[in-house]
Amino acid sequence: MALLSVKKLNISVDVPGGEKQLVRDVSFEVGKGEILGLVGASGSGKSLTSMAIAHILRREYKVSAEEILFDKRRMDLMSEGELCDIRGREIAYVFQEPMTSLNPLLRIGRQVAEPLEIHGIKFSTKVEKTEAVKQALKEAGLEPTRDLLRAYPHQLSGGQRQRVMIAMAFICNPSLLVADEITTALDVDTTNVIAELLLERRKRYGTSIIFISHDTKLVERVSDRILHMKNGEMLENHESPEEAERELMAAKRAEEAEIRAMEGSETSDEDTDEQSASGNKIAGRDKNNALNAKKVILEVKNLSFAYSDRSVLGKVTLKPVLKDVSLVLREGETLGIVGKSGSGKSTLVKTICGLQKSNEGEIIYAPGSEFPQMVFQDPYSSLNPARSVGRILYEAVRMGERRAAMKGEKKRVSKTLARQVVFDMLKSVDLKSEIAYRKISELSGGERQRVAIATALITRPGIVILDEPVSAIDANVQEQILALLKKLKETFGCSYIFISHDPEVIAKICDRVLVIEDGSIKEKR
Amino acid sequence: MKYIIKKIASLVITLLIISFVTFLAFAVIPGDAAVSKLGMDATPEQVEELREEMGLKGSVMSRYLRWLGNAARGNFGKSYRYDMPVTELISERLGATVGLACVSLVLILVFSVPLSLLSAAKPNGAVDNVLTILTQIGMAIPQFFLGIVLTLVFGILLSWFKTGSYVSPSVDFGGFLSFMILPAISVAIPKMSMMVKYLRDCIVSEKKNDYVRTAKAKGNGEAAILFKHVLKNAVISAITFFAMITAEVLAGSIVVEQVFGIPGLGRLLVNSINNRDFPVVNVIVLYMAALVVIMNTLADISYRIVDPRVSRAD
Known part of the structure; x- marks a missing residue:
């Protein structure tokens, strides 16, 4: 007997001039103690489907189903009050966004205890209740110190916040846990630990889990059975794991073929260029020597930085963030910087960009690369959502001219010419020219990141700093963006500093890698 | 603590600037407190005499510094119109x-x-x-x-x-x-x-x-x-x-x-402007400026209390 059975679930929203169907006739079951993997690209409807189970979607989503049967009860016929009883107690959710999913004003201890209070789970003493909270945090892999219970969400890292979310979901011992892309924003190590946590939970308590992700490898590892969603529909159910695997492999192969087709000609061009440049054949091993011979365009010498932290009483303590960091960046090179969150990599690039002053040390820019440009992780919040793409790029062109003027080069171009530069740039990042008239909020994640890249490159800077540029993007779009970045580097002749926590991405794009830990460079590869 | 000192300093600077600007404004706008007190029939000699008595002689800067010196001692002068200390007049209306x-x-x-x-x-x-x-x-x-x-x-x-x-x-x-x-x-x-x-x-x-x-x-x-x-x-x-x-x-x-x-206070302010009753106007304007600065500071402080994300350091 299945714990949950969903029959013909439909979800739609009202749009101007009609109704948009987001999920169509989706049916599936989850067995007791089963981990069901739900895979699909973003927008395939997997999150909507999972949220429809306990009906936690916002009002504008219209949900209908032939039947949603959970533990022999009809969820689809329940009143809001009855649903509230089940939410958090029998069906618990953990979401993708650990940074924003906790109430910023409430202490961790209170937030974790909240489900107990809502569902009237009584404890004879306050100490017992605190113990229950501590136990839940421990099961989520956190050390339940007093400091943690009294901390506010902003004082924790993304990984810690996600564990708090998990503790909150565990605390009432639900029979079904919905884990919606819970590792997408986390680094690889944390992802593995959290996957283990879920498996452990199932083993000990027989919890059923719906595990949603676009990371097919991870889903394969965690789940007993995998369902595929595409465009709001469930692809045929795979009964046997082998069959599921075959389907996934086929999908992956198709993706790879697509990327290869995109990269195709450029990769071969690159090779011939490299060969002619040095006059004879360069074996892979000598590639680094060839790079060493190239001009240094950025040199960072013994950079140190510390935040001054002032307590309420005005006592100043220095918190070191960067300690004696030195690095060089050569022409045409992609330098990878890897490090956990809090390792100081963001501070390092901010200092290189001039967004922050260092306490000690020196940064030397070669002529032509004095103004490094940045591309951030989240193009949605780093670009003005109220402006059209064309306007954003046009401003970037003018900004570039002002910077040139600072160096004494005056070359303000006419409006028509500047517009032409904008359209050419859109073409270079493989966007249609009509995108110029659209607003950032109307674009997809991949398109937005292309616009962000275009904004950085339009002034032809010598150095572009890419801060986790593909972390928030789906796997298949990720590949396309990486291929685009490679192509643009050749066309524009710039160098990249590429920051990422994903070793796979780093391996694909970087010539050289620096590992940064606790503010100093620990390893060079 | 440092925060509070900083805020008080910013309040004092704001008030200094505002009081000087008000002083300047009164030096520039047409109309004379002495004339408005004596009425249209007064002789020029009478007006001069009263101006002397009211301290309206001298350059703007010297008058401002004199006013500032008195104000620092808590003496904001007398109302021209009502012949009573400004502080008393205002506290009544306040x-x-x-x-x-x-x-x-x-x-x-x-x-x-x-x-x-x-x-x-x-x-x-x-x-x-x-x-x-x-x-x-x-x-x-x-x-x-x-x-x-x-x-x-x-x-x-x-x-x-x-x-x-x-x-x-x-x-x-x-x-x-x-x-x-x-x-x-x-x-x-x-x-x-x-x-x-x-x-x-x-x-x-x-x-x-x-x-x-x-x-x-x-x-x-x-x-x-x-x-x-x-x-x-x-x-x-x-x-x-x-x-x-x-x-x-x-x-x-x-x-x-x-x-x-x-x-x-609102009525008093309008009447005082009409009568060119400068000491009263200046203090009311200062009171309003101080209100804005103080309210903003209180808002800042309440952010620090209710929002844990706002750093308690400066």
């Missing part, structure tokens, strides 16, 4: 203005929070739409008209509240409240409308945040989500707005004071 402001602020707070919650519970629902229209009317209606209508309906036709002459709260508190309620409503309605509209928008946008979804997934009902999670977050965004409203209300409303015959 009571009426602050009294009116307090009643208005209570009304604003008591009504705007529940109304905005009601409005934001179902965005674009019937209640929300009706309240949107009402708040728009509230913001658009001129205060003097509102005052007249209120007096007519509740004071004269229904006789629910006392109209006519102002009673000091120290003399008869009940009478004071009964008299103040109508002017306070006139002051409160436009501000309340703004506050409801602002707070409603804050709540609606706050409800779209991810933590609200978490709260729902935990099993919270609509009301619990609103009161336990959304409201405090929304109020934080409205703190500065409320601080500015408070400063404005405490500065006194010339129109409402005039319509209801309240001897408040």
Whole structure:
């Protein structure tokens, strides 16, 4: 007997001039103690489907189903009050966004205890209740110190916040846990630990889990059975794991073929260029020597930085963030910087960009690369959502001219010419020219990141700093963006500093890698 | 501690600048305090004599420094018009203005929070739409008209509240409240409308945040989500707005004071400007400037208290 059975679930929203169907006739079951993997690209409807189970979607989503049967009860016929009883107690959710999913004003201890209070789970003493909270945090892999219970969400890292979310979901011992892309924003190590946590939970308590992700490898590892969603529909159910695997492999192969087709000609061009440049054949091993011979365009010498932290009483303590960091960046090179969150990599690039002053040390820019440009992780919040793409790029062109003027080069171009530069740039990042008239909020994640890249490159800077540029993007779009970045580097002749926590991405794009830990460079590869 | 010292320093600097600008303005605008005190028939000799006596001789800078020296000792001079110390004159009027402001602020707070919650519970629902229209009317209606209508309906036709002459709260508190309620409503309605509209928008946008979804997934009902999670977050965004409203209300409303015959600061300010009664004007202007700075500082401090994300360091 299945714990949950969903029959013909439909979800739609009202749009101007009609109704948009987001999920169509989706049916599936989850067995007791089963981990069901739900895979699909973003927008395939997997999150909507999972949220429809306990009906936690916002009002504008219209949900209908032939039947949603959970533990022999009809969820689809329940009143809001009855649903509230089940939410958090029998069906618990953990979401993708650990940074924003906790109430910023409430202490961790209170937030974790909240489900107990809502569902009237009584404890004879306050100490017992605190113990229950501590136990839940421990099961989520956190050390339940007093400091943690009294901390506010902003004082924790993304990984810690996600564990708090998990503790909150565990605390009432639900029979079904919905884990919606819970590792997408986390680094690889944390992802593995959290996957283990879920498996452990199932083993000990027989919890059923719906595990949603676009990371097919991870889903394969965690789940007993995998369902595929595409465009709001469930692809045929795979009964046997082998069959599921075959389907996934086929999908992956198709993706790879697509990327290869995109990269195709450029990769071969690159090779011939490299060969002619040095006059004879360069074996892979000598590639680094060839790079060493190239001009240094950025040199960072013994950079140190510390935040001054002032307590309420005005006592100043220095918190070191960067300690004696030195690095060089050569022409045409992609330098990878890897490090956990809090390792100081963001501070390092901010200092290189001039967004922050260092306490000690020196940064030397070669002529032509004095103004490094940045591309951030989240193009949605780093670009003005109220402006059209064309306007954003046009401003970037003018900004570039002002910077040139600072160096004494005056070359303000006419409006028509500047517009032409904008359209050419859109073409270079493989966007249609009509995108110029659209607003950032109307674009997809991949398109937005292309616009962000275009904004950085339009002034032809010598150095572009890419801060986790593909972390928030789906796997298949990720590949396309990486291929685009490679192509643009050749066309524009710039160098990249590429920051990422994903070793796979780093391996694909970087010539050289620096590992940064606790503010100093620990390893060079 | 350092924070407070910093804020006090910024208050002092602001007041210095404001007082100098007011001084300058009075040196530039046409009209003469001595003439306005003596009347049009005075001889030039009489006027000169009085100017000497009132300290109107000398350059702007020297007069300003003299004024500043006295002010530092708590002596803000005498009113030209009423022949009494400015501090005494103003403190008398301040009571009426602050009294009116307090009643208005209570009304604003008591009504705007529940109304905005009601409005934001179902965005674009019937209640929300009706309240949107009402708040728009509230913001658009001129205060003097509102005052007249209120007096007519509740004071004269229904006789629910006392109209006519102002009673000091120290003399008869009940009478004071009964008299103040109508002017306070006139002051409160436009501000309340703004506050409801602002707070409603804050709540609606706050409800779209991810933590609200978490709260729902935990099993919270609509009301619990609103009161336990959304409201405090929304109020934080409205703190500065409320601080500015408070400063404005405490500065006194010339129109409402005039319509209801309240001897408040607003009226005194207008009369003093007309009479070129400079010492009075300068102190009232300083009081208003200080209000704005102090209210902003209080808003800053309350952010530090309610929002743990605002660093307690400088």
